[in-house]
Amino acid sequence: MTTTPVSASPPGPAEVPVPSRAVEPEEQPRGAILRLVPVLRRHRRTFVATVGCSLATHLTSIAAVATGAAMVAEVAGGASLRDVGWLLTLLAGLVLGHATAYWAEMWVAHDLAFKVLAALRLEVFDGLERTAPGGLLGRRTGEVAGTAMADVETLEWFYAHTAATALAAVLAPLCAVGVVGVLAGPPAAVLAAGLAVVAVVPFVGRRRADEQGRAIRAELAGLKAAALDGVQGLRELVVFGGQAAHTDRLLAATRAVNRRARRYALRTGVESSTAEFVLAATAFGVLALGVRLLVDGDLTFTAYSVMVVVATGAFVPLMEAFAMVTRFGELRAAAARVFEVVDAAPNVAEPPATAGAVPRRGGDTDQAPSSDSRRPAPSGPLDVCFRDVRFRYRPGLPLALDGVSFTVPAGATVALVGRSGAGKTTIAHLLLRFWDATRGEVLLGGRAVGDLSQHEVRELVSLVPQDVYLFNTTVAHNVRLARPDASDAEVADVCERALVTEFADSLPAGLDTPVGERGAALSGGQRQRVAVARALLRDPAVLVLDEAASNLDADSERAVAAATAEARRGRTTLIIAHRLSTVRDADLVVVLDGGRVVEQGRPEDLLTGSGPFASLMRAQLG
Numbered sequence: 001m002t003t004t005p006v007s008a009s010p011p012g013p014a015e016v017p018v019p020s021r022a023v024e025p026e027e028q029p030r031g032a033i034l035r036l037v038p039v040l041r042r043h044r045r046t047f048v049a050t051v052g053c054s055l056a057t058h059l060t061s062i063a064a065v066a067t068g069a070a071m072v073a074e075v076a077g078g079a080s081l082r083d084v085g086w087l088l089t090l091l092a093g094l095v096l097g098h099a100t101a102y103w104a105e106m107w108v109a110h111d112l113a114f115k116v117l118a119a120l121r122l123e124v125f126d127g128l129e130r131t132a133p134g135g136l137l138g139r140r141t142g143e144v145a146g147t148a149m150a151d152v153e154t155l156e157w158f159y160a161h162t163a164a165t166a167l168a169a170v171l172a173p174l175c176a177v178g179v180v181g182v183l184a185g186p187p188a189a190v191l192a193a194g195l196a197v198v199a200v201v202p203f204v205g206r207r208r209a210d211e212q213g214r215a216i217r218a219e220l221a222g223l224k225a226a227a228l229d230g231v232q233g234l235r236e237l238v239v240f241g242g243q244a245a246h247t248d249r250l251l252a253a254t255r256a257v258n259r260r261a262r263r264y265a266l267r268t269g270v271e272s273s274t275a276e277f278v279l280a281a282t283a284f285g286v287l288a289l290g291v292r293l294l295v296d297g298d299l300t301f302t303a304y305s306v307m308v309v310v311a312t313g314a315f316v317p318l319m320e321a322f323a324m325v326t327r328f329g330e331l332r333a334a335a336a337r338v339f340e341v342v343d344a345a346p347n348v349a350e351p352p353a354t355a356g357a358v359p360r361r362g363g364d365t366d367q368a369p370s371s372d373s374r375r376p377a378p379s380g381p382l383d384v385c386f387r388d389v390r391f392r393y394r395p396g397l398p399l400a401l402d403g404v405s406f407t408v409p410a411g412a413t414v415a416l417v418g419r420s421g422a423g424k425t426t427i428a429h430l431l432l433r434f435w436d437a438t439r440g441e442v443l444l445g446g447r448a449v450g451d452l453s454q455h456e457v458r459e460l461v462s463l464v465p466q467d468v469y470l471f472n473t474t475v476a477h478n479v480r481l482a483r484p485d486a487s488d489a490e491v492a493d494v495c496e497r498a499l500v501t502e503f504a505d506s507l508p509a510g511l512d513t514p515v516g517e518r519g520a521a522l523s524g525g526q527r528q529r530v531a532v533a534r535a536l537l538r539d540p541a542v543l544v545l546d547e548a549a550s551n552l553d554a555d556s557e558r559a560v561a562a563a564t565a566e567a568r569r570g571r572t573t574l575i576i577a578h579r580l581s582t583v584r585d586a587d588l589v590v591v592l593d594g595g596r597v598v599e600q601g602r603p604e605d606l607l608t609g610s611g612p613f614a615s616l617m618r619a620q621l622g
């Protein structure tokens with residue numbers, strides 16, 4: 001049978017073309033790093049323990065070196081081994097203490113990081129779920145996956161190695177300045193000045209660091225998305241010989257990442273060498289002033305030795321923190337991307353709890369006391385009404401729907417037909433409340449869908465999409481997605497009714513056979529039948545069926561048609577129709593063009609007329 005020449009699937013993320021120009025880093029909100037700090041509040045004790053361990057690591061290290069220096073100085077001054085025995089014991093204790101503190105720091109810091117990251121990952125998925133699927137349609141799968149995994153992973157470095165270390169890097173040098181100050185004033189002043197300069201260096205180039213960090217993360221996200229595109233579209237690349245072009249694109253993306261990385265490394269190199277220079281100059285100053293005090297007899301040789309090692313040791317934690325701060329640009333960019341998802345506003349606003357009058361299947365409405373008890377009793381289908389609905393996907397875009405009105409009586413089937421881009425899928429999106437209408441009303445059983453929570457709408461309306469997504473698990477598991485608590489008997493029953501059993505019986509393990517990645521082990525028609533079984537298990541009052549535009553062989557088409565006929569029984573159905581046979585079976589046909597309803601009526605009346613539907617069908621049938 002002839003079909004309308006369209007694909008009714010929404011523009012999936014993988015269909016967005018790879019940008020050929022350099023990726024422009026997006027503006028990121030200020031204070032992204034600060035936004036990481038409140039997360040630590042929930043783990044205050046572990047964080048304090050991490051700072052304590054980090055401080056202990058640095059202080060025991062400086063103290064051990066200072067003790068060693070004092071011991072050598074004492075021996076050089078004529079002290080016997082017995083005289084310095086207590087220093088030797090102290091040194092052994094400090095070395096042991098340092099090893100223990102370091103081990104504890106690693107343990108607690110990673111424990112803290114992994115606890116925080118686990119919570120953050122959940123928040124990212126919450127954010128994705130809140131905006132899905134409407135909010136995801138314009139984003140590339142690789143980018144979304146990158147935020148969920150790689151960007152969150154980058155934050156591990158902040159929580160495990162930066163936050164506590166940075167605090168310890170301030171406290172440990174302050175202690176060192178205090179010790180040097182007790183021994184001699186002027187070298188302590190030089191040391192304090194040197195430490196201050198080193199601490200300030202990375203903040204001088206902060207703006208550039210931010211820009212470069214953003215650019216690197218953006219290029220990396222583009223590269224990942226392009227690589228994932230290539231893997232997902234491997235079959236098309238092979239069939240159409242697009243490997244060379246795709247490899248070129250990957251190479252260009254890799255070069256762009258390398259270019260940004262080189263600039264980044266150049267800046268951090270300049271900053272590091274500046275800090276090293278200041279470090280050397282400060283050490284020289286402390287050394288020179290110390291020698292002067294030594295010669296004048298104001299400082300003993302032992303005190304001089306201790307002072308020198310404590311002064312140089314003070315720079316170690318600061319240089320560690322310095323190395324971290326130079327990576328702040330990248331960290332800030334990763335944090336901004338993560339919190340953009342975490343803080344994302346829902347695509348549609350949830351109604352206040354008091355607005356919860358859930359349509360009772362059969363037409364009435366019912367006040368529902370609690371959200372979980374809101375699954376309506378399966379007492380009958382619901383009518384669907386679009387009343388002067390206008391909708392645009394984003395401000396500035398043309399209207400996708402412009403004054404659409406039609407009513408589908410409870411239990412009836414409406415076929416939505418029209419050219420590509422006419423607005424058929426958008427009608428389904430609004431009924432499923434992926435978006436809310438800009439003007440007008442979408443009514444479900446007499447209630448505006450805007451008064452129902454997304455959860456309630458999903459309980460009442462189910463979608464059988466054209467491009468069914470099957471998870472890499474068994475047939476039964478894929479069906480059970482619609483209702484995880486369904487019994488084996490219920491799953492078997494819907495599989496029987498959707499004619500899944502018909503093909504599953506010949507699979508090695510029947511319904512327990514794995515379907516492969518994205519259901520690759522099944523044919524297009526079989527995947528459709530699994531989707532119908534899902535819908536049957538969900539048992540919605542309203543079914544939205546996005547009919548497959550691709551041609552199935554006659555057997556598959558018969559099976560899918562029989563399965564969908566079974567799914568339609570006893571419920572209101574909206575079909576984005578591509579086959580004349582489907583249109584003929586419908587109770588009502590709504591013909592769309594440019595977001596407007598140009599004709600509606602019974603199929604037999606429209607087919608015999610000379611209106612837009614008849615000419616569309618004539619065009620399809622040749």
Ligand SMILES: Nc1ncnc2c1ncn2[C@@H]1O[C@H](COP(=O)(O)OP(=O)(O)OP(=O)(O)O)[C@@H](O)[C@H]1O
Binds near residue numbers: 137138420422425
């Ligand atoms: N996510 C989106 N963001 C912006 N515009 C969109 C989006 N989805 C659809 N549109 C636009 O809205 C209009 C209606 O699209 P819709 O997908 O509803 O048409 P359709 O009749 O289902 O077409 P097809 O049969 O080709 O899928 C089109 O102009 C389309 O470009």
